[in-house]
Amino acid sequence: MSAVKPMLFNLQGVLAIYKFEMARFTRTIFQSLVTPVITTSLYFVVFGSAIGSRMSAVNGVPYAAFIVPGLMMMTLFTEGIFNGSFGIYFPKFIGTIYELLSAPISYIEVVLAYVGAAATKSVILGLVILATASLFVPLHLVHPVFLVGFLVLIAVTFALFGFILGIWANSFEQLNIVPMLIMTPLTFLGGAFYSISMLPPTWRTITLFNPVVYIISCFRWAFFDTADVPVALSVGLTVAFLAICLTVVSVIFKTGYRLKS
Numbered sequence: 001m002s003a004v005k006p007m008l009f010n011l012q013g014v015l016a017i018y019k020f021e022m023a024r025f026t027r028t029i030f031q032s033l034v035t036p037v038i039t040t041s042l043y044f045v046v047f048g049s050a051i052g053s054r055m056s057a058v059n060g061v062p063y064a065a066f067i068v069p070g071l072m073m074m075t076l077f078t079e080g081i082f083n084g085s086f087g088i089y090f091p092k093f094i095g096t097i098y099e100l101l102s103a104p105i106s107y108i109e110v111v112l113a114y115v116g117a118a119a120t121k122s123v124i125l126g127l128v129i130l131a132t133a134s135l136f137v138p139l140h141l142v143h144p145v146f147l148v149g150f151l152v153l154i155a156v157t158f159a160l161f162g163f164i165l166g167i168w169a170n171s172f173e174q175l176n177i178v179p180m181l182i183m184t185p186l187t188f189l190g191g192a193f194y195s196i197s198m199l200p201p202t203w204r205t206i207t208l209f210n211p212v213v214y215i216i217s218c219f220r221w222a223f224f225d226t227a228d229v230p231v232a233l234s235v236g237l238t239v240a241f242l243a244i245c246l247t248v249v250s251v252i253f254k255t256g257y258r259l260k261s
Helices: 011-027 029-051 068-094 097-102 107-134 144-168 172-188 201-207 211-224 231-255
Strands: none
Touching (some): 011 029, 011 068, 011 107, 029 107, 068 097, 068 107, 068 144, 068 172, 068 211, 107 144, 144 231, 172 211, 211 231
16 A cells, blocks of 8 residues: 555645635735736826827737737736745745645645646736736737637746745745846836837847746737747747746755755
């Protein structure tokens, strides 16, 4: 039995953690859903109306519609990282992480539950923002199947990245370092509200070193069939980052880094 037991999948344990994390999401429904809707509406008022009235179109796409993929990605980055990090950091903070580590559940199942819940929240938020945006501008999705698939890929990738940050962080302040001081500036500089083709050649070259450019460009292609960089390259880089995060998580649980001390 001892040789067979580790091979069994603890579905009940995964669902227990997943439901607990989703319940926390519903308890903070105002912060989780209403706030992004208000923020998105404000972006459309400021960027879509004020700037859009002076800029007719970008790459043949009305400016108000052009910024929708950037708004969605900006939310997915920040919320995915926050939900993924807070889910695992809170048990560390209150000390229940040791109960989790001693429970009959593998690290793969732990990651699947926490990251799955964080990714689910991100996808819901992304769809809510998409619905909110459709109230301001007419949207025609050129590649809807690809859009959904890439949306899920980004949600899972950054939820996993957030999970790693939650293990690494030793304080609530550290949880906010990456999403607020790194991801937000990279998003604004990554073509969320403009096309990098509008930049001078030197700055365009520099911008290509920003990984967020590839994600936003690929997501925008799913909307309007226009991209600043090759779509295949964008997907490949995203999958590569996901693979790196999976490797890091594996090393963390095998070594017990910041989990057992």
